[in-house]
Amino acid sequence: xxxxxxxxxxxxxxxxxxxxxxxxxxxxxxxxxxxxxxxxxxxxxxxxxxxxxxxxxxxxxxxxxxxxxxxxxxxxxxxxxxxxxxxxxxxxxxxxxxxxxxxxxxxxxxxxxxxxxxxxxxxxxxxxxxxxxxxxxxxxxxxxxxxxxxxxxxxxxxxxxxxxxxxxxxxxxxxxxxxxxxxxxxxxxxxxxxxxxxxxxxxxxxxxxxxxxxxxxxxxxxxxxxxxxxxxxxxxxxxxxxxxxxxxxxxxxxxxxxxxxxxxxxxxxxxxxxxxxxxxxxxxxxxxxxxxxxxxxxxxxxxxxxxxxxxxxxxxxxxxxxxxxxxxxxxxxxxxxxxxxxxxxxxxxxxxxxxxxxxxxxxxxxxxxxxxxxxxxxxxxxxxxxxxxxxxxxxxxxxxxxx
Numbered sequence: 001x002x003x004x005x006x007x008x009x010x011x012x013x014x015x016x017x018x019x020x021x022x023x024x025x026x027x028x029x030x031x032x033x034x035x036x037x038x039x040x041x042x043x044x045x046x047x048x049x050x051x052x053x054x055x056x057x058x059x060x061x062x063x064x065x066x067x068x069x070x071x072x073x074x075x076x077x078x079x080x081x082x083x084x085x086x087x088x089x090x091x092x093x094x095x096x097x098x099x100x101x102x103x104x105x106x107x108x109x110x111x112x113x114x115x116x117x118x119x120x121x122x123x124x125x126x127x128x129x130x131x132x133x134x135x136x137x138x139x140x141x142x143x144x145x146x147x148x149x150x151x152x153x154x155x156x157x158x159x160x161x162x163x164x165x166x167x168x169x170x171x172x173x174x175x176x177x178x179x180x181x182x183x184x185x186x187x188x189x190x191x192x193x194x195x196x197x198x199x200x201x202x203x204x205x206x207x208x209x210x211x212x213x214x215x216x217x218x219x220x221x222x223x224x225x226x227x228x229x230x231x232x233x234x235x236x237x238x239x240x241x242x243x244x245x246x247x248x249x250x251x252x253x254x255x256x257x258x259x260x261x262x263x264x265x266x267x268x269x270x271x272x273x274x275x276x277x278x279x280x281x282x283x284x285x286x287x288x289x290x291x292x293x294x295x296x297x298x299x300x301x302x303x304x305x306x307x308x309x310x311x312x313x314x315x316x317x318x319x320x321x322x323x324x325x326x327x328x329x330x331x332x333x334x335x336x337x338x339x340x341x342x343x344x345x346x347x348x349x350x351x352x353x354x355x356x357x358x359x360x361x362x363x364x365x366x367x368x369x370x371x372x373x374x375x376x377x378x379x380x381x382x383x384x385x386x387x388x389x390x391x392x393x394x395x396x397x398x399x400x401x402x403x
Contacts, residue, residue, distance in 0.1 A: 030055070047098070054094045058111050093129055105133040112139060122147055127154045132161045134356070138246025142295040156287060163286045166254045166383070174258045174387040181391035182232060182264050197222050233317050233394055234266045235259055236308045240324035241271045243296040247356035248323050251383045253289040255355070259390075260284070268311065272304035273297035274329065300330035305338045316346035319393045323352045326367040326378065335367075340374050348393045351378040355386060377401055 029042050030052060044052050091111075096104050108130055112118055118139060120126045130136060140147075140155050147155060200222040208217040237259075239245070239252045249271065260267040260283040268280045271293050282288040301324055312318050320342060328335055343349050351371050353363045360380040368378040379401050381389055392399045 050094065051098045054091060054098060057091055058107065058114065096131060101131060104131045105135070108133075109135050118143060122151050124151050124154045127151065127158055130158070132158045134162060134166075134247045134250045137162050137250050137290065138295060141246065141249075141290060141293060142243060144291065144294075156291070159290055160287050162250070163254055163290070166251065167258070167286070170254060170383055170386075171258045171261075173384075174255060174390075175262065177387035177391050178259070178262060178265070178394065181394045182262070232264050233319065234268070234312070234314060235390070236268045236270065236312070236318065236320045238304050238308050238320060238322045238324075239269070239271045240299060240301070240304075240322075241273055241293050241295055241297075242299050242325075242327070244325060244361065245323070245354070246295055247358065248352075248354050249293055249295065250290065251355045251386075252323055253286040253293075255383065255386055257283050257286040257289065268308070270304060270308055272300065272307075274300045274303075276300075276304050276307045278307070298329045299324070299327055301326070301328045302330035302332075302335035302338060305335060305342075309338060309342055312342070312345075312347065315342070318346075319348040319350065319390070321350045321352060321390075321393075323355050325353055325361055326351075326364040326371075328364065328367060332367070336370055336374065339371065339376060343374065343376070348396060349376050350389065350393050350399065351376050352381045352389075353378050354380040355383060356380075357382050 025042050026044075026048065029044060030048065095107050099107065112121070121130075121136075121139060122143060127140075137159050140159060144155075201218055201220070202216055204220055204222050205216050205218045208219055209215070210217060237252055237256050239249055241249050252269070256267055256269040259265055267283060268278070269283060269289065270276060270278050270280075273294065274297055277292065277294075279289050279292050282292055301322070305320075305322070308320055312320075339349055351368075353368070354361045363378070371378050377399070381402070385400070385402065388400050
């Protein structure tokens with residue numbers, strides 16, 4: 001994110017046509033920042049001046065210049081946010097006034113990174129002022145152990161808002177896609193009479209229509225087996241909770257809870273760094289899942305997969321999803337042998353480098369290539385694509401890997 005992107009997002013606060021010379025000059029002035037006119041000959045007034053001040057507080061100087069950029073008396077010569085929660089909370093209120101929500105979220109992230117404001121998120125006043133998003137949740141979870149009791153409930157409320165928004169976005173499509181996949185996987189070509197799906201049977205045999213008899217000859221029956229009434233598939237989500245995987249952890253918690261709501265899927269959620277924690281018993285509430293994680297630390301994928309493997313009782317009906325950037329701190333060869341053994345036993349194994357909207361992250365390319373050699377391509381997946389990936393895995397067909 002840059003001052004340029006932020007400044008050009010303020011057009012909605014100005015009534016001048018975006019194509020006019022005055023509006024173009026105004027935008028350049030906001031982009032350039034600096035003095036009263038900054039070489040453009042155009043001074044800023046009113047809302048524009050306030051927007052410029054909010055941007056200068058964050059982007060007006062490099063973070064390393066905070067100590068150098070002072071006058072002889074030690075006073076700051078440029079705008080800034082200061083180090084108190086009240087001043088930052090006021091600034092957060094300003095940017096929410098001037099910018100749309102997606103821009104606010106990115107500006108907040110820049111402020112936390114550039115100005116070292118993470119510790120201020122431990123104060124309720126700050127948390128009440130921020131615009132919640134997945135990255136903020138990741139930051140809060142990483143600070144959880146340092147969080148004072150007075151901040152805990154406010155932090156949970158922030159996390160709850162993000163989780164609820166994600167559930168509204170993802171739940172319906174995930175349930176519909178996976179229910180369809182489970183129905184298809186349960187079909188049988190030799191159903192009992194009461195289990196025949198007549199609509200699908202007729203469609204499957206339309207080529208056998210006999211005009212003279214005005215009937216279809218059903219050479220192939222399509223129906224549901226007895227297993228359709230109970231749990232048919234098992235899904236194990238094995239999620240790396242190292243610091244770089246924060247957004248993936250948040251999305252995985254929400255999607256695991258959605259999967260757990262399907263009665264025909266037995267869902268397990270395992271998170272790991274150098275230790276392994278099974279959070280399956282918390283899947284009725286993704287917020288509880290997230291507060292059970294511990295972002296940061298090392299990575300031992302082999303140890304996590306050993307835990308998952310030990311709980312598999314029906315390999316042919318099990319899908320294991322490893323979500324990790326593959327930077328293994330454990331025993332590399334053992335990890336690969338374990339993946340190969342699970343695949344050989346009939347397990348469908350999926351490796352996701354990330355479960356987020358941010359594209360492919362930095363990852364261990366050697367480990368990704370080694371998994372690919374075992375028939376397990378490793379790729380990044382968005383939360384919106386995840387239902388399609390899972391449906392393909394459940395039906396044992398090729399995964400729709402994004403280009």
